[in-house]
Amino acid sequence: MADEKPLRLLVVAYEFPPSPSPQSLRWSYLTRELVALGHDVHVLAPDHPADGLGLPAIPPGLTVHRCFAGPLMGFLAARARRRRRSAGPPAEPQGQGGAAVAAEVELNWKGRLWHAGLNWKGRMFLRAQRLMEWLLFPDLRGEWKPWAKRRMQALLDEIRPDVVISSHEPATTLELGLMAARRGVRWVADLGDPVLAPYTPRRWHRRAEALEREVCARAECVLVTTDRAAALLARRHGLPADRCAVLTQGYDPAPALPPDGPQDPRFDTGRLELLYTGSFYGFRRHDALMEAVLATPGTRLNIASVKVPDDIAEVARRSPGAIRLLGFMPHLRALKAQRAVDVLVNIANDDPCQVPGKLYEYLGARKPILHLCPDPADPADAAAALLAGTGHGVACRNDARDIARVLRAWRDLKQAGGTVPFVPTPDAAAGHAWPAIAARLDAIIRARHRPEAGSERTPPPSTAPRNDKRMSMRRDAPPSGSEIASLAVIGLGYIGLPTAAMFAASGLRVYGVDISQRAVDSVNQGRAHIEEGDLDALVERGVKEGRLSAHLDPQPADAFIIAVPTPVGHDENHAPDVSYVEAAGRSLAPVLKKGDLVILESTSPVGTTGMLARVMAELRPDLAFPGGDRGPDVHLAYCPERIIPGQMLRELVDNDRIIGGMTPECAKRAAGLYQRFVKGECLLTDDRTAEMVKLTENAYRDVNIAFANELSMICDRLGIDAWDVIGFANRHPRVSILNPGPGVGGHCIAVDPWFIVASAPEQARLIRQAREVNDHKPLHVIAKVEQALAGRPDARIACLGLTYKPDVDDFRESPALQIARTLSERYPGRVLCADPFEAALPHAGLGELDLQLVPAEEAVQSADIVLLLVGHKAFRRLAPGAGKQVMDTVGLWRR
Ligand SMILES: NC(=O)c1ccc[n+]([C@@H]2O[C@H](COP(=O)([O-])OP(=O)(O)OC[C@H]3O[C@@H](n4cnc5c(N)ncnc54)[C@H](O)[C@@H]3O)[C@@H](O)[C@H]2O)c1
Numbered sequence: 001m002a003d004e005k006p007l008r009l010l011v012v013a014y015e016f017p018p019s020p021s022p023q024s025l026r027w028s029y030l031t032r033e034l035v036a037l038g039h040d041v042h043v044l045a046p047d048h049p050a051d052g053l054g055l056p057a058i059p060p061g062l063t064v065h066r067c068f069a070g071p072l073m074g075f076l077a078a079r080a081r082r083r084r085r086s087a088g089p090p091a092e093p094q095g096q097g098g099a100a101v102a103a104e105v106e107l108n109w110k111g112r113l114w115h116a117g118l119n120w121k122g123r124m125f126l127r128a129q130r131l132m133e134w135l136l137f138p139d140l141r142g143e144w145k146p147w148a149k150r151r152m153q154a155l156l157d158e159i160r161p162d163v164v165i166s167s168h169e170p171a172t173t174l175e176l177g178l179m180a181a182r183r184g185v186r187w188v189a190d191l192g193d194p195v196l197a198p199y200t201p202r203r204w205h206r207r208a209e210a211l212e213r214e215v216c217a218r219a220e221c222v223l224v225t226t227d228r229a230a231a232l233l234a235r236r237h238g239l240p241a242d243r244c245a246v247l248t249q250g251y252d253p254a255p256a257l258p259p260d261g262p263q264d265p266r267f268d269t270g271r272l273e274l275l276y277t278g279s280f281y282g283f284r285r286h287d288a289l290m291e292a293v294l295a296t297p298g299t300r301l302n303i304a305s306v307k308v309p310d311d312i313a314e315v316a317r318r319s320p321g322a323i324r325l326l327g328f329m330p331h332l333r334a335l336k337a338q339r340a341v342d343v344l345v346n347i348a349n350d351d352p353c354q355v356p357g358k359l360y361e362y363l364g365a366r367k368p369i370l371h372l373c374p375d376p377a378d379p380a381d382a383a384a385a386l387l388a389g390t391g392h393g394v395a396c397r398n399d400a401r402d403i404a405r406v407l408r409a410w411r412d413l414k415q416a417g418g419t420v421p422f423v424p425t426p427d428a429a430a431g432h433a434w435p436a437i438a439a440r441l442d443a444i445i446r447a448r449h450r451p452e453a454g455s456e457r458t459p460p461p462s463t464a465p466r467n468d469k470r471m472s473m474r475r476d477a478p479p480s481g482s483e484i485a486s487l488a489v490i491g492l493g494y495i496g497l498p499t500a501a502m503f504a505a506s507g508l509r510v511y512g513v514d515i516s517q518r519a520v521d522s523v524n525q526g527r528a529h530i531e532e533g534d535l536d537a538l539v540e541r542g543v544k545e546g547r548l549s550a551h552l553d554p555q556p557a558d559a560f561i562i563a564v565p566t567p568v569g570h571d572e573n574h575a576p577d578v579s580y581v582e583a584a585g586r587s588l589a590p591v592l593k594k595g596d597l598v599i600l601e602s603t604s605p606v607g608t609t610g611m612l613a614r615v616m617a618e619l620r621p622d623l624a625f626p627g628g629d630r631g632p633d634v635h636l637a638y639c640p641e642r643i644i645p646g647q648m649l650r651e652l653v654d655n656d657r658i659i660g661g662m663t664p665e666c667a668k669r670a671a672g673l674y675q676r677f678v679k680g681e682c683l684l685t686d687d688r689t690a691e692m693v694k695l696t697e698n699a700y701r702d703v704n705i706a707f708a709n710e711l712s713m714i715c716d717r718l719g720i721d722a723w724d725v726i727g728f729a730n731r732h733p734r735v736s737i738l739n740p741g742p743g744v745g746g747h748c749i750a751v752d753p754w755f756i757v758a759s760a761p762e763q764a765r766l767i768r769q770a771r772e773v774n775d776h777k778p779l780h781v782i783a784k785v786e787q788a789l790a791g792r793p794d795a796r797i798a799c800l801g802l803t804y805k806p807d808v809d810d811f812r813e814s815p816a817l818q819i820a821r822t823l824s825e826r827y828p829g830r831v832l833c834a835d836p837f838e839a840a841l842p843h844a845g846l847g848e849l850d851l852q853l854v855p856a857e858e859a860v861q862s863a864d865i866v867l868l869l870v871g872h873k874a875f876r877r878l879a880p881g882a883g884k885q886v887m888d889t890v891g892l893w894r895r
Helices: 022-036 071-087 120-135 140-159 172-182 202-218 227-237 287-294 310-318 331-340 357-365 382-390 400-415 434-448 496-505 517-524 535-544 579-591 608-619 648-654 664-674 687-718 722-729 752-759 765-790 815-826 856-862
Strands: 008-013 040-046 063-067 163-167 186-192 221-224 244-246 272-277 299-304 323-325 343-347 369-373 393-397 486-490 509-513 548-551 559-562 597-600 635-638 657-661 682-686 797-800 831-834 865-868 885-888
Touching: 008 022, 008 140, 008 172, 022 040, 022 163, 022 186, 022 434, 040 071, 040 140, 063 140, 071 120, 071 140, 120 140, 140 172, 163 172, 172 186, 172 202, 186 202, 186 227, 202 227, 221 227, 221 434, 227 244, 272 331, 272 400, 287 299, 287 310, 287 323, 287 400, 299 331, 310 323, 331 357, 343 357, 357 369, 357 382, 369 382, 369 400, 382 393, 393 400, 486 496, 486 579, 496 509, 496 535, 496 548, 496 559, 496 648, 509 517, 517 535, 517 548, 535 548, 535 648, 559 579, 579 597, 579 608, 597 608, 597 664, 608 635, 608 687, 635 664, 635 687, 657 664, 657 687, 664 682, 682 687, 687 722, 687 752, 687 765, 752 765, 765 815, 765 865, 765 885, 797 815, 797 856, 815 831, 831 856
Parallel strands: 008 040, 008 163, 040 063, 163 186, 186 221, 221 244, 272 299, 272 343, 299 323, 343 369, 369 393, 486 509, 486 559, 509 548, 559 597, 597 635, 657 682, 797 831, 797 865, 865 885
Antiparallel strands: 635 657
16 A cells, blocks of 8 residues: 655665766756655765766755765775865866866766876876776776675664665665665665666676676566666566566756856857767767768857767867867756757667667757657657657758758758747656656655565565466466456455456456345446445446346356355354355356366465365366366466455555466466456465465454554553554654554454464464454443443443444444444443444345434534544544543544
């Protein structure tokens, strides 16, 4: 469930301001936006020698933890600091006239020395750098690792982040992310490019690939910048689509541009001014552009780049009127220049699927972009597609004549007093602004952050393909249930009906089957007989379109889902009752045929799916079932349901599914069926494990609620406010106690733990005890009310809420109902009950209850004791007046 509370995030970024690299800018913007979204953001970054001039400001809410960068960079950083201290405030480098940064020793954005005129110290330094560059993985920046590791360990203890995000490059940060994951902290890895990239030195190929594999197996989510990278990771490591997200570079919609100064290049109104910002790599071919500019008088290409290839420098020297080198421009000044020229130039990478980060930056300038590429019509050219989609520019073949033709036309337009055509598609670029990208990142992080009681957790099952016991379906794997055209859902209750309606919406022909005439009639009239968000509309659509119908008997189909009740006995043994499952199996056996798939969804004691197979095998000796001697004709799987009433339709789609096949093929076929609409991950296992998983989930909840309920009873005894105690205790970073309540109800948590107790009574001591604590809580509430009544013999009681949980019309095993009924029986005429869902009582077979039902306001007004039993939204605004004794068992009026 999404948690809207701000999170504590630790971003591990080698490249972070003052480093001026593209990766540093990415995390500078993303952290700024995460802070704006309210998160408590910490960054672990090395000391860096750059001065950070012209970079976006670090926002006040962001905490940067710097640590030693390693011997070489650390030395440079210390020296730069000393120099800055003695030289006073630094001035921005001059951009005019092609002057590059003037300094004795300079670094390119990977931290490598690049300046030619070095003295002997510089040359020694360069040699040391080359040696370390060769020795360290993945490059010189690996020297940070020992210091970063120590600092990281300390930060994990100190700040206890909810999620760690590591920013690649260098790969060192991924190794730090892995370290956090091994300590049980959730980890999102921003990979950008794959670790094993075409530019990875040969000697590091194996190591890079192994690291990449481990990242894909352990990170909660891997972020890449292109679809191509996502596909590559899926191919190489089976990274499923739902653990990989494409998060491109972006642009700042409102950059804090610096005031005008002598550093700003001046642009001519009389000629067509082009600007190229960024590096020239070997995989971006620039010669055609040079040729075209030289062949088009009245145009000038401005280049803002730390270093240009020698041939460009030579042309610029010979033809300064056509090519102007602006040298290194601090980021914000470069953004300013981008907004002042006529045309922004982008040269495609050799791989057309890659979109250079600068293209996104250009979108923010709102100037026409000229994209030079091998083939403008190539559908794989992602940059061309981006321009076509946003209307921010044109793609042109990277050929001197073609480019010159475009430049001539635009130059003539400008010289005739016009402007270069620029008609952006309204709002089309907005999704590429950093706030929009950060919002996507926020959603990814929140989806991965599910708070739990302890900080340690068992890592999720690895999703790499593995043996047939437990494996994950890649979402792009061909679903082996795709041959299924029709489905019968047996049991049209809270689980069966939404499931049937979703499958109908996915295009299957669905036969709903229920022994209740009322359920069948209501579905056939296009109505849901249960209250659940948009379910009514979904049922209506399915029926209208002829894809959903309801029946009293099973109809032949390709697949069957059984979702009938599995109650427990109310005697002291609480024995599970699987007779409904058995009856459902018996009723569908006659219509089974070879190739069918049967899935049990009812929460069941371990072994029930096997029992179902045996029952059907007995009735259909002509068919082979799993567990028999022959390969099965009918496949059987157990797939528990985890949806929560009130959010069922959303959770049906989003939740991960555990799919336990009686054979691996059974599991695969069932997964194929669910993948028609399930966006969560389908995790495959065997039937008995899947049965136990469902019981475990509910027993876990029950035990934790029991702890809160027991605490509340202890506090009552000691005269302490339990809510205060829990609230204060939960401020401990590793404590997360749930809310107490009047007891535990519903068809799942109050029931399923008994299945475990019944199957292993000797071992399930804590689980049994928790059940008993929770079952005792309504009696405790009743006793408290009676205590209050002892001194006020005529007092009237308002019981607010009867359902087992807020905002659903479900009364099964409801402790609120139990309390209201007991008090009504014991104090006839003095108990007033109210529930916004009271109309559903007759349908729940509770129409005959001897309860005095009144509107909630009336109950509160006439009562002396107001007992709040369910936190329905409708009760939030009720205000019991002065003089009334309020017993809020759920803490609704405290929130
Ligand atoms: N409701 C939940 O929130 C929830 C969540 C997870 C799992 N489950 C589990 O799913 C299963 C179904 O729960 P539910 O809440 O949908 O129950 P439900 O009582 O709402 O619905 C069950 C339906 O099955 C019908 N039925 C009973 N026997 C039948 C038969 N032989 N043939 C055809 N129909 C038959 C009943 O008439 C009823 O309409 C249970 O095992 C439950 O524990 C429920």
